[in-house]
Structure formats: structure tokens, C-alpha cells
Amino acid sequence: MAKEATEKKIDKIQIPCNCLDVLAQQLYGCAIQQRWNAEQLYELVKKSYCYHNLSREDFFSVLSYLAGEYALEAKNVYAKIWYDPTTKELGKRGRLARMIYMTNIGTIPEESFVNVLLAAGQEKIGVIDEAFLERLKPGDVFVLGGNKYEFLYTRGMNAYVKPSIYRPPTIPSWFSEMLPLSFDLALEISRFRKLLAEKFETKKSEKEIKDFITEFLGVEKATSEAIFNYFKMQHNYSKIPHEKRLLIEHYVETGYGEKPKHFVILHSLYGRRVNDALSRALAYLVARFGGRDIEIGINDNGFFLASLNDMQVIRALKFLNEKNIEAVLEEAIERTEVFKRRFRHCATRSLMILRSYKGKSKSVGKQQLKSGFLLGAVQKLDNNFPILRETRREILQDLMDIEAAKQVLEWIAEGKIKIEEIYSSVPSPFALNLIMQGYADLLKIEDKIAFLKRMYEAIREKTK
Template identity: 25%
Template sequence: MNREQLFSIANDWFQNQGWKPFPFQTQTWTAFLQGKNGLLNAPTGSGKTYALWLPIVLNYIKNNPDYKTKHTPGLKAIWITPLRSLSVEIKQAAERVVNDLGTKMTVGIRSGDTSASERAKQKGKMPDLLVTTPESLQLLLATKGYDKIFGNCTAIVIDEWHELLGTKRGVQTELALSRLKSIAPNMRIWGISATIGNLQQAQEVLLGVDSEAYRNSVLIKAQIHKKIKVISIIPDKMETYPWRGHMGLHLIDEVAKIVKASKTTLIFTNVRSACEIWFQRLLEKYPEFAGEMAMHHGSIDRETRLWVENAIRNEELKVVVCTSSLDLGVDFAPVETIIQVGGPKGVARFLQRAGRSGHQPGKESVIYFLATHAIELIEASALKKAVENSVIEDRVPYLNSWDVLVQYLNTLAVSDGFIPDEIFQEVKGTFCYQAMTEENWNWVLNFITNGSQSLQAYDEYKKVEIEEDGRFKINSRLIAMHHRMQIGTIVGDAVLNVKFMSGGYIGTIEEWFVSKLKPGDTFIFAGKQLELFRIRNMQVLVRKADPKKKSKVVSWMGGRMALSAQMSELLRQELYRANTDDLSPELKALQPLFARQRKESIVPRDDQFLIETFKTREGYHAIFDPFEGRFVHEALASLLAYRISLLLPISFSLAYNDYGFELLSDQEIDMQNVLDNNLFSTEYVHHDLQKSLNATEMARRKFRDIAVIAGLVFTGFPGKMVKTKHLQSGSQLLFEVFRDYEPDNLLFQQAYRETFEHQLEEGRLIMALERINNQEIIWKQCLKPTPFSFPLITDRLREKLSSETLAERIKKMTASYMK
């Protein structure tokens, strides 16, 4: 069958659905059928899935002319999705194509949710088209005879590649692809990516540096301009002294109005605890939403999440309060409106969420931005500009993730074993390990066979044996079982299942939260008020609580996101615009706040950097406003405090948020001395950071994750997980052994490197210092806190006071400052 005939099959199928293919879809079909690899960049809800399922099936038809009567079973294509929740929908899309075109191809899912019986069935007979996750793909590589499973595979598609890039799951995928290229020579590699800045690099990471696959590849961009309408919810009365902590609940009536006027609304919060609170408050104030409102986040049980997703599709729900669990690819055509509560901290995330509404080609997306405090309105204004000018973040790929490499080599050793020289060439061809030396490689091989030089005396670290033919293999069944159970790179706090005593699973919560509760305490989770009965075998047994009892809302550790570099830049530009006549509606609404700020201090221009100092009964405050995001400010605050302490004996307590940081002391800082001594210098930053922060403590925490991924510590069996504190102490012991006896250990060095590169964002920190050095530093000695410094002061109070008393206290403070 020639390409014309194949295209006619595809076009007829599209016509039967009442659709017309987009140019990017036909371009992808052409490139795929020519045997090319590639990266497809298209906005959410534009038909990316059919751009690749169709050519995969057409290619099968081309190679099997009698496909309607004969069928050769075996794996023909793999579709990788970062989220298990998307797999059902991707499977349905594939089934629609294979059934309508009359092929006898089968479609299956393999993920953490796949039952043991289904897996056993797949072991005997793989589906033709498999939808799976990066972790489950690694588990297949840990299967004996995996080369026969994948040998005839013609395609692998990595969906939502922008979500995997810049994570260790992305590195895991790179390694799997490096192996599959060798064992499945006819396999085409395709990535699908929505919002991302560094597309060219994303393609290189996917296909391998300077590889044959990269040379024979295309980058296809969908020329579809997605119309996005951003509307800020501007309160009638603007707070002159903004404070964080009220989650925007003072605008709940505005939200209810939008919900009532719209068919279906998704309310996005940034963290799960805010999701729980918004759901609760909406239900309390608007009981008429009961039955039409649901909640969706990653810790609620799967059955409930699936029910919610289907109910949105079938238009049975009016409003869903959710987190990033609904950010990606799930297709919700009926959603009319999106409300984003609080700054999303990144442009890509905002666009992704906006794309959930009008999730059909040609439809306009409508997103409302609800600022939880006044200064967040500047973020809203900046996001509007970003949407207009299509400014999107880069995703920075990982380099030299030795922990993921150790895990991968153990995976290959568990299945059929591996010959080091073969695998070295494959690994070296990936983006992540392009700079790996033979010395690094030999260190890793020594590590998996002997447990590195400082652990040679302990047999449990000698996992891999070298066979007579030079093959590296794991022969111990116990080690192999432990390894299979721990494959993956997502390391979080230990989670416990929450169940009713009468039976019935509700979801999962983190160990650190439960450890603070005692039997009889009540908490709100998954929209229910629950009372803790007891904790047994990693299960939290609960019963329904008395609704009159005061309850805590569940919170999670992974809650704090920081502003991306692009978002920070946009925010600063918007702030500087406050000094011009070119004001957006948001900046106009903030005029009372800016007027108050100018009365006490200034609103900085683009060539100015503002420092404010004042005294309260807490002590002497120095506030700095780089507008660079929480992580950079955490590092900057420590760096500056350390450098000042070298000039004079002084101690500080530090506070930081996304806009700035504060140094608080019981003695006055000689700010002129700070400026005269050029304490914002970029020289010796790395050295000073190591000294100022407890870098060792941060690296120790980072090392726990590295130790888990590299298999140095075992996390436990299902239902009998090792407690977090035991994992922590086990990994800490290893950290200290390496620090004292083997400082050149690659995993030990990686912990420090990741702390500086990923947690403290050292590169961004240096760029921020360079910018400050080129600005005029304006030091304002204020008599009282200014609107810009107020959020930092109230942040510290929030940790001491309950929300009610905090609100009262802030009311009094605001009244006194307004005098």
C-alpha cells in the first residue's frame, strides 16, 4: 500500500468522526511513515494523540496487507505517559482507531494500577499497543528475555515530554530509550510536548546527543494560535497592607457567581491543603452546590478520581476543586471556565491550566485569576503579558544523575545481565551522561559489584556478580525482588492509607502529618470530617467525626513552589511599569497600595534596587526586594547574613517569600557599611553559600532520595513500608561514612551538586546578584513597615497564630500603620 492509499484511509476515518486533519497531524503522519523520529509541539486539546496513533496503525496496515483477516500478535508500539490517570483515555483513543479501521490489534495498559492477573496475562501475550509509565517500562526491562518482548516494536511515543524533561523520570526514560534503540532497530522515537521554551534541546535530550536517531528526526510545530482570555477577579476594596494566608477566601462570593454563570468550572489551587479548604468553605457557604461539586487531588483514592473525571466528561458536575492532578492531558471538552486561585508561579503551568477550558481545536479558553493578596495582582498582570507574547519557561535537563544510572544497571542485571562495553556506548550517547568518563563508569560498575571502597566489607551492597562470560548479573532472588519493588525515581515522604474502620478506602496522607495526631483528634480530608481511631500497619483507621468539633485540614510537605525565572522577570517588568502611564487594569486597581508605598518609601524603577529598614517591637528589620522567587531568596538571605556577620558580630532570623527576604536582628544593621563593602558581589558565591547555609544538612536530606533511588536503602514491602525516620537515619549513616572515608564518592558529590543546582538555583542567584550590581541601590529608612514589606512580617506571625487571631492582629496592625 502506498502513502496516498494510507492517507486516504486516515482522511476517511477523520471524516467519519466529523473532523478535518490539521496540517501538523498530516505532517506527523508523513514523517512517521518515512521512518523519521521526532518531537511534536502542539497546544493542549488540539488532537496530538491522533497525530501519532494513526500513523502507528497505518504503518502496521502498510506492512500487513491482509490485516483484516490475519494477525501476528506481539508488541508493536509503546505509549509512555507520565500520569497513570491519562492511560485510560489514551487507550480509548487507540481502540477507537484500531477497531474502526478493522485491524485485529489489541490495546493494553501496564501501570501501578494494573492487576496481578492482567500482568500475568501480558507476560504470556503482550498487547500490540501498550500504554505505560516510565516506571513500568523499567520493570519490563527487568524481565528475563525483554529483548524478545521489544524486538519487533516499531514505535515508542513519550507523551507530555515537557513534564518528564528536567526530572529524574526523564533521565530514566533517556536510559530506557538508549537500550530500546539497540534491541529494536526499526523503532521510531517520538515525543509530544505542549508548553516549553527550549524545544530544540528537548528534542536532543529525547533522541540522544549527536545520535543517528537525532540526525534522522524532525521538529513539528502546530501553527495553532490558542485564544486564551485571562480575567482578573479584582476586589471592590483593595487592601493597602497586603498579607498572605487568607487563601483568597474573602472573594468566595465572586467565585460562586462565576460558578453559577458557567456550565462546568475547574477551580485550581496550587496545593492540596488549599484544595481541601476551598472545597469545605464553598460547601459551607453554598450548600446548594452539594451533589454538583467534587474535589480532585493526587492523594484521593483512584476510584473517586476516575469517577470525578468521568462526571466532568458527562457534565454531571458543576464545579471541581482540584490541584495539578488535573493539569495534564485528560480531555474535558465540556469544561467552560477555569479559576486559578493564587499565583501559579510559572507561565507554562498557567497556560496548561487555561487549556483545560475550551479543550477543543479552535475554542477559546477562559481563565479567571484570583489573587490571594494584593501584590499577586501584579502576577496576574504579568501572566496576561506572557499569554499575549507566548513567553514560556525552559526545562533544564539533569546531567550526571549517578543514582538513576546505578538503578538502571541493576535493572539490566536483574533480567538477562549486561556486557559493560555495550552498555557504556549506549549510556554515553544519552544527553544526561554525555560527559561521563571511563573513570566514572568504572566507579559505577565497582559500586554495584563491591559497594564502593568504603562499603566493601558489607555483603548486602555487593548486588551484582560478574559471570564467566563477563556478563554483570544479579543472581540473588531477594536482591532482585527488593530491586523490582523499588524501581522509580519519585521519592516522597512515606504515605499511609486512610480507611474507615467499617472498610472503605479514602486516600493517602503523609506520615509526618499523621505523626502529629493522637487518637480522637479530628481532621478534614477528601472533603470529609474524620476522627483518628488508630494507626496500624501503615493504615490510618478513621471514623466519621462530630461536625461540631474543630478540625485540622490535612497538609502535605510538597507544598511550596517558587517563581520560575521567566515569571520573576515578567513580574519585575510589570512592577516597574507602575511608574509609567501604561497601566493594566490590575495595576490601576493597585494604585491605593502604590500610593501608600510611595508615602513611606518608593516603587522602584528598572534601574533601582530597594532596601527598606525600620524598627518594630520585634527588632530591627531590613527588607530586600529582588523579586526572584522563594528558593533564590532563601539562598540570598543566608549569603547576605553570613557576609554581614563577617563585618560585625550579629545574628539574624531570616524570612523570605517570592518577592523578597528579610533580615531581623536585635541590633541595628549599619546598612551603609554593607553597601560600602560591596556585599552583593558575585565573587566567592559558592564558598560563601557553603559556609552560610547549612549546606551539609541540605545535602544530607538530598542524599536520602539519592540513596533510595540507587538502592542503598530499602523502603520496605507494600503495607509494611520502612518509616521515614528510619530511612533518614539509615541514609544519614551512609552519608557520614562517605563524607569521612570516601569524599570522592559520586553519589555523595551528587547530593551537594543537586543541592546547589536544583534547590538553591545557584545559577539564578549569581544572575540576580549581577543585576543588583548594575542597579542603583536605594536604601530607605522607614518609620514603619511599607506595603511591600508587610507580607514578610505577617508570614512570620502566621506560624505563631491561628488564622482567626492572625486576621484580628493584622486588622489592628493595618489600622495603626494607616494613621
């Protein structure tokens, strides 16, 4: 990152396009201002870069929603504009239109902490961040206040759990506000990895490699020494993954219950957003092939899938490609917490849910309850309802990076990235941090240091 900054390189800017919830706000505002001809309004909207390739179908589906054509009055979602399909004219509906618009517009969603309650007894044991809840699925085990709990279900802003004594955590420590590594920068790091891998594989001298690191990255000798030792240990252990080599590491962990736990670690240095997309798609396919839930752990450098049973990851990877990953992900996210929460955000932006009405505000908890009822209703009504499609777009394009994930799969299909597998009895140096994420909250600082020393010695012994 320091090298890229020194060379004045910046990441590509990604501007969200065709956001249908924001479009609903804008169309409502236009209708309040004056009467419009729908065709003229469509041409006006397309002059914005954010909507320059907006399809007529999307535009008129949002108009239909605002005009009340989806018959959601039973769920207290009323028409906000009138639209005459014969003359193609539209305008505001209701005397309170301006008040509703001015007190409910905005794009930043309201978020809150989620109460964690024991399902038996309703005892509150703490709170978690709403964004953390998005990663949970029923059966996942996480750490709260030094204790392990199994996630069961949610009701509004309450998450219900039960104590988990024997099962280890399946959800890594939360990333808080840490920004994900960008795809562009990740590719640059992968290229650096390849250069170092070539030097190790061609048996260049230690001095030559250290000098290269110092000059290439512009770092001090101490930093160069640390980078050299880290890469040397990975090279001696197995292989260094890089832009042309996707390393898949198989590791079996024992010591928890009767059955060993199987880990499949993909050293995919593409950034957290891309790894989120790839991991969810592969986990969904592996679960379909094997009929079991799959645990996922991700970071910027890769991700792992874990299960008590054998996993057909290679079969899933061969099935997944740039053409079908979007459809696979849409199925994978449909019944998840992230979909429920993001639907609430989109429903609020599109004014399906009013945060404020006649001076009364609706809490985030009540908004979430309302969105749950609305989500069930519109899914039964029309799976292509515009706000449902916007929820999918937001998750795949804003939360994840579906386009970059497609690019990676295309490179694999074209043979530009080779897949290589290794089997290990101890996690490789590059995999250790990823595996440790799930246990970080359980270990005291002293225990963590001792654990890392033991793992270091085990790896060093294996690389002699």
C-alpha cells in the first residue's frame, strides 16, 4: 500500500448505478414538484451518470410500485403517486405528500445494536453490531463476553441463542470498521508474491532476495527481514500462492468432539469483498452437493470452508463460473440475515417503510419487524419486485464485488490462474491467521502468544 501511494496510484472508483430505491425517492420528489410525462421523466433521469443505462423495464416497475399497482395496501404501503398509462402522465397523490417526502428522504440507513437473548428464559446476555448479525446463520457459534453461543433465530432487533459448551466458534472475530482491501491493490500484492516466489524457486541468495524486497517496496532492512522470513517459511512449507497460482490447502483439525473438523483454505488474495462472494457461492454449492451446512471464514487474503464431513470443493469450483455465479449467489443469500437487513435498508429508502409520519418516529426495531412482514409479502407477490431486485443488487455489488469475482472465475476458466492443492497436518504460515480468527476472542493475550509460539515451532519443525 505504501508503495502504491508513493507511486501515486489510486484505486478505481466504483459508483453505484441503477439503484432502484433511490430512484423511487427521486421520482416521488419529481411528482411532488409538478406533473410529468413518463417518457420525458425517463429521459431526464437517464441524463444522470448513475442512471445512464437504466432500462425502461426498471423505470416503469418503480413507477408501478409508487402508483400502488402491486396492491400492498393490506401491509400499509399506499400509493404515493398517480399514473395514467393512457396519457403516460403522473403526479403526486395525497395532501401530505410533501411532508412525507421531506421527513423520510435520505440514503444512510438507520442502524442499531441487536439484543442477544437466551431462547430459554429470555435473559439478555449482551448486544452485537447489526452488521455482525448479517454474517450469522442458524447453527453458527460465536463468542460474546468470553462465552460461546449458538445462533438460533431473530425477531426484530433480538437475536436468540443457546449456550454452546463443546462446539468451537464458527464465526471469526468481527472486522469492526476495518475497510476491505481493494481488488486493484490485492492484485498488486499478488504480483509481488509472484516475483518473490520466482526468486525462492530459482534459489536466489538470501541477500539478493532481501535487497530486492528493500528496493521494490522501499522499506527498511528490518521490515525486509520480516517479509523475507515470512515468505521463506511459506515457501519451505509448501508453495507461495500468487496471481497465477490459486493454492487450495486441506487441513484436518482434531480435538473437538468425536469427529475431526475438515478445513479447505483457499489462498485467494483478492480482498474481502471478492472473497465474500466466492466463499458464499462455493459454500452454497458444497452444501447442495453434500447436504450439510458449511462454516465460512474470510479475510482479505483468502477464505476457508469447514465441516465435520468431507467437502466437494473442487467439484463446486469446477461448476462455478462467471456466467452462473450471480444466480448461485442470489439463491445463497435469499434466506439469510444479510438479505433481511439489507431489504429493510432498501424498503426505508424507497419509502415502503416510513421512519417518520405526522411527527411520530418509528424505531429501528419496529422498522425491522415491518420489513419482515413486507419481505414475506412481496416474495409471494412477485420475485422481481423492484425493491427485492435492488436488495440483491446492493448485496452483490456494494457489499460484495460480483464483477471482480466473475473476473477471477474467468481467469481460472482460461487457465491464467492454475489451481494447486496441498494437504497439511498444521496450517501453513499464510493460513494460520485465517484459521485463528475463530478462536481470537477465546484466548487471553498470554495464551495467544503461547499458542502462536507452539504453532511457529510446529511449522518450523515441518519446514526443516
